Amino acid sequence: MWKARRNAVILAHNYELPEIQDIADVLGDSLALARAAARTNADVIVFCGVHFMAETASILNPEKTVLLPDLEAGCSLADSITAEQLKSWKRDHPEAIVVAYVNTTAEVKALSDYCCTSSNAVDVVQSIPEDKEILFLPDMFLGAYVKRMTGRNNIHIWMGECHVHAGIQPQQVDAVINQHPRAELLVHPECGCSTSSMHLLAEGQLPTNRTHILSTGGMLDFTTHSTATEFIIATETGILHQMEKANPQKRFVAANPNAVCPFMKKITLQKVLDALRNMQHVIQVQDELRARAKTPIDRMIAIG
Structure with a gap:
């Protein structure tokens, strides 16, 4: 009832609780959800994932209301690099192209040239001329995978990780x-x-x-x-x-039954209902920041 009343769509990540996955209109990984957010006709997007995902949806849909049912749904990987740290890294490599995994804040995306997900990271890097130096952030394991798959030695990798x-x-x-x-x-x-x-x-x-x-x-x-x-x-x-x-x-x-992300399990059915009923918690990105962060996201969506 509340979903229809709000003309809302529910997007959920593959790691959410089973009952959240079962009520989702769109279920997928970060790239699939970004694409779904970009093309939806709904007025309200209820994002059952973590903060950077809802932020990405807001960047792509400034005219829509994006709700994150629990503000504590964060991401240890996104927290592993700040905008200030990226600025410093870029100063050390002024000619480098920055490729940021989508698991990053809007501030970090705004300082990047491309975003990527695990499903298109190799394609994104391969789209960049081979003579261009690349700063890949923030996941060191994905970075090592991309470096091996592309055979490029001019990739510098940030030492971040998902715990x-x-x-x-x-x-x-x-x-x-x-x-x-x-x-x-x-x-x-x-x-x-x-x-x-x-x-x-x-x-x-x-x-x-x-x-x-x-x-x-x-x-x-x-x-x-x-x-x-x-x-x-x-x-x-x-x-x-x-x-x-x-x-x-x-x-x-x-492979490890204890590999459970506490942030992905924050959102419950009651919190989704509360989000729709009370229109909480609204995720917005300021216009100037949104404009800069949108370019690398658009490139991510277009590649792979």
């Missing part, structure tokens, strides 16, 4: 592989095990045909279309709900 993904360690993945030797291994490039997984792949110590480094959206597509029946999932555990729902005949095993 949840960083907690998925190589030894945990090895233990689960030993327990499920025939399972497909799906690794998110933000994970602490991603760099070692790439190295082990190159060294032939992981099964080449059964190890896949994918975005969350890529993981969902892969598990749905693969003929395999067992999968080891190395990312935040919230995504398992969708996988199991879409593929009840298949088995999904978390």
Whole structure:
């Protein structure tokens, strides 16, 4: 009732609580949700994710009302670099192109040339002339993945991390592989095990045909279309709900069952209802900042 009354759309990230995923009009990773926010005809966007995602939706839709049901839904990765730190880094590399993972504040985006998500980071970097120096921020694991996949040595990587993904360690993945030797291994490039997984792949110590480094959206597509029946999932555990729902005949095993983001679990059904009923909490970005932050976001949406 309240959603119809407000002409609202509910966007939810793949890591949200199962009951939030189930009521979403659009469910996806950061790139899919950014695209959905850019094209919606709704007057109100209820963003079930974390603060930087709602901020991105507001940047893309200044004429719409963007609601974040819980203001405490933050992001440790976005907090790992500030605008002042980026300004200092840019002064050290004045000719560099800045590629910012979408998990950043509007202030950081406004100082960047491109945004990207895990699903199009490689494509974004490959779109930049090879002779251009690149500052990639803030995730060091995704940065290492992009550097390896593009073969570019002129990429400088910020040493930030998502504390949840960083907690998925190589030894945990090895233990689960030993327990499920025939399972497909799906690794998110933000994970602490991603760099070692790439190295082990190159060294032939992981099964080449059964190890896949994918975005969350890529993981969902892969598990749905693969003929395999067992999968080891190395990312935040919230995504398992969708996988199991879409593929009840298949088995999904978390590489680390404790890889749970407390920020992504802040939003509840009651908070969504309260947001719609009371039109809270409105996320807005000032016009001057929004204009500067929108350019790298538009580039992200257009690539990949």
